[in-house]
Amino acid sequence: MLVSTKGRYALRVMVDLAEHQAAGCIPLKEIAARQGISEKYLENILATLVRANMLSGMRGKGGGYVLTRPPEQYTVGEILRLTEGSLAPVACLDGDCKGCSRSDECPTLDVWKNLDKLINDYLDGVTLDQLVAPNHGYDYVI
Amino acid sequence: MLVSTKGRYALRVMVDLAEHQAAGCIPLKEIAARQGISEKYLENILATLVRANMLSGMRGKGGGYVLTRPPEQYTVGEILRLTEGSLAPVACLDGDCKGCSRSDECPTLDVWKNLDKLINDYLDGVTLDQLVAPNHGYDYVI
DNA sequence: GTAAAGCCTAGTAACGCAATAGGAAATAGA
DNA sequence: TCTATTTCCTATTGCGTTACTAGGCTTTAC
Secondary structure: OOOOHHHHHHHHHHHHHHHOHHHOOEOHHHHHHHHOOOHHHHHHHHHHHHHOOOEEEEOOOOOEEEEOOOHHHOEHHHHHHHHHOOOOOOHHHOHHHOOOOOOOOOOOHHHHHHHHHHHHHHHHOOEHHHHOOHHHOOOOOO | OOOOHHHHHHHHHHHHHHHOHHHOOEOHHHHHHHHOOOHHHHHHHHHHHHHOOOEEEEOOOOOEEEEOOOHHHOEHHHHHHHHHOOOOOOHHHOHHHOOOOOOOOOOOHHHHHHHHHHHHHHHHOOEHHHHOOHHHOOOOOO
């Protein structure tokens, strides 16, 4: 599996925040309820996004999370690479294993490289605003 | 990780067999040595390929493995789908989880579907003969 | 008959994933 | 200042999958 729950949840949450950005700070509780994800698990995921400055978290009463940029400036690729660690389709292209002793003569390496580029290019071409439902684009603030 | 060692090894072995097909039956021992893969582990992988009729195994002295079709009739996609079970990039598209209760409204589902198609289409477009090293195409039989 | 090969069923150690637990620190409002 | 609400931080745990390993049986050529 290329993308685990962590990455999938992260993406859904980012879309959720984009859809509700007009409402300002959104507390984790609200996102978790809306998305049907355990609050504790979401905490981990949001922490990763905050540390990478994709979100900012406001503590205390009335706090919550907000996007740090407009939705069109996030790509799906960067969100997934961050939360998954890597989107490499095989270990051969991923950090540690890089520089396999057979890479010079490996007949399959090009397939993996092409696949890797295909995946990353596609996901880097999709931005968050493209995933926001049309009817949510202009939330009214109550 | 989309593709594990099982799929990677399977692909390398298939290429190896394609390169040496002129030599007839190739015993597991020889492939394992050439590819630097544990014999016992390779056994499992080859068993899967044989059961799917991608290879045939000849028992007894002088036995070994041969391709059942010409290399240009194998796609990388079918080899990997067989050995990996599935090439779906997310669990949402894979057997059990299919029909997630949120799929009707999921804003990210299209991304996964597109990615899935991209991956499978690419891998189905690459055939085994394209991975065979040029100098191995016409092995001399000794 | 024997050596060389594939076939078959288990078993196991290590790892990563998904989730949980418990508390510390910050903040707004009463 | 007290309290409720919220994020932040560091573990820990159960579970399934991956990557192998073990041992024995069957087939076949010489």
